[in-house]
Amino acid sequence: xxxxxxxxKQLNDVLKIPYQLGQWxxxxxYPYSVGELTExxxxxxxxxxxxxxxxxxxxxxxxxxxxxxxxxERIENHFxxxxxxxxxxxxxxxxxxxxxxxxxxxxxxxxxxxxxNLSIQEWKGAV
Numbered sequence: 559x560x561x562x563x564x565x566x567k568q569l570n571d572v573l574k575i576p577y578q579l580g581q582w583x584x585x586x587x588y589p590y591s592v593g594e595l596t597e598x599x600x601x602x603x604x605x606x607x608x609x610x611x612x613x614x615x616x617x618x619x620x621x622x623x624x625x626x627x628x629x630x631e632r633i634e635n636h637f638x639x640x641x642x643x644x645x646x647x648x649x650x651x652x653x654x655x656x657x658x659x660x661x662x663x664x665x666x667x668x669x670x671x672x673x674x675n676l677s678i679q680e681w682k683g684a685v
Contacts, residue, residue, distance in 0.1 A: 559595075560647045560648065560649070561647065561652055561654075561678060561680060562579060562593075562595065562611075564645065564647075564652070564654075565593070565611060565654065565676070566579065568636065568637075568643065569591070569613075569633075572636070573632050573633065573636055575589070575591055575615075575629055575632065575633070576589070576590040576591065577590070577591045577592070577593060577613070578590075578591075578592055578593070579592070579593045579594075579595075580592065580593070580594070588616065588617045588618050588619070588622075588625075589615050589616060589617040589625055589626060589629055590615070590616055591613050591614060591615040591616070591629070591674075592613070592614050592616075593611050593612065593613050593614075594611070594612045594614075595609055595610070595611055595612075596609060596610050596612065597609040598610075604681075605650065605681055605682030605683050606679070606680070606681050607679075607680045607681075607682075608677070608678065608679055608680075609678045609680075610657065610675055610676065610677055610678065611654075611675070611676040611678060612673055612674075612675055613633070613673070613674040613675070613676065614662070614671060614672070614673050614674075615629050615630070615671070615672050615674065616669065616670070616671050617629075617669075617670050618668050618669045618670070619668055622668070622669070622670035623661070623670050626661075626670055626671075626672040627672075629672070629674075630659045630672055630674050633656060633674050633676075634656040634659075634674075637654050637655055637656045637676055638655065638656065639655050639656045639657070640655070641655075642654050642655035642656075642677075643655075647680075649682050649683075650680060650681045650682040650683050651680070651681050652678065652679065652680045652681070653678075653679045654676055654677070654678050654679075655676065655677045655679075656674070656675075656676060656677075657675040657676060657677040658674075658675045659672055659673060659674040659675065660672070660673055661673075
């Protein structure tokens with residue numbers, strides 16, 4: 559999926575936030591993040607598609623919550639909630655916007671986790 563490759567490049571290369579889709583398969587470096595995609599069923603015939611990327615970021619140790627808030631802020635600024643990151647794909651156009659975030663309990667005192675949600679809108683057709 560082309561949109562997932564775009565997000566991977568934005569997080570890893572542009573924002574320098576260690577990210578992998580699905581699960582973390584490398585040596586653990588903190589903070590790191592993992593993404594899961596949920597797609598909404600299409601409700602129109604115009605080629606419009608919506609989905610949400612759930613990014614879960616992890617950090618361990620002193621100051622972990624502040625470090626995770628810094629990650630969230632970088633993502634929020636890059637994928638602006640109003641204008642988003644916009645562009646073209648081979649099959650159409652897209653916009654990716656920051657949606658929301660919240661801390662998730664881990665059950666471990668020194669491991670912190672935040673979920674950051676990105677809203678994805680895609681359109682098929684010539685731009």
